[in-house]
Amino acid sequence: MDAIDEQILIATQDGIPLTGSPFRDIAQRLGLSEEEVVERIRLMKEKGMIRRFGASIGHRDIGILANAMCIWNVPEERVENVGRIMASFPEVTHCYERPRRPGWEYNLFTMVHSYTREDCEQVAARISESTGIKDYRLLFSEREFKKTGVRL
Template sequence: MDDVDLQLLKLAQDGFELTERPYRALGERLGISEEEVMARLENLQQEGVVRRIAATIGHRALGIVANAMIVWKVPAERVQEAGETFAAAEEVTHCYERAAAPDWPYNLYTMVHSRSREECLRIADLLSQASGIKEYHVLFSEKEYKKTSARI
């Protein structure tokens, strides 16, 4: 990755202009051609630096107002299996393993989003049934203070 790639990533992470030729607009800002922008982004994607290029949807405007983190107490020997089960579920947007703490035994975390709390609870129940993991809590978001992706 060179300096041009880094500058391209910095511009792209803020989103593209809604123009007929967004790659050309990026290229103009960087002093490179539209074709070079596309080639660089494709290369960065092949290297795993860029996962995908997609629209960011304002889920609240679509009525998806319930957000829940489900914390799971999973035996160490079942974490991989349960994590893969949860990650395969379409409703799960994030799935992470974290170390448990003395007063907090939960070691697997999933996030789900839905139109209602009831639907989030139903999803948690389905995930519990699919994984066989019965010890969990559903923690609903009360207020969003910040939500961004990692930045460079």
């Protein structure tokens, strides 16, 4: 990675401009051609310097205001299968296995996003029905303090 690659990563890590020609806009800002910016991103991805170049939507901006961390008590022998089922729900954006701790029996965590708290509760109920896991709780977010991707 050279200094130009680094400049491109810094210019894109907080998102690309929402214009009809975002890579041309970035190129102009950096004094490069649009083709060079696109080619360098492609090469960084090909070489494994970056794993992916994707987009994320600000869910609050489109009205998805409720989210809940669903915590599940899943028998160890079922974690793999249940985790795959839970992860298949489109409303689930994250699905993790974590170790149990003394006094904390929950070992599978899913993040559910929807328009209302009631929607989140219904999604969790559907997941419970699909997996047969009845021991779960929903922890609703009260406030977001920070949300960023990896930074260079």
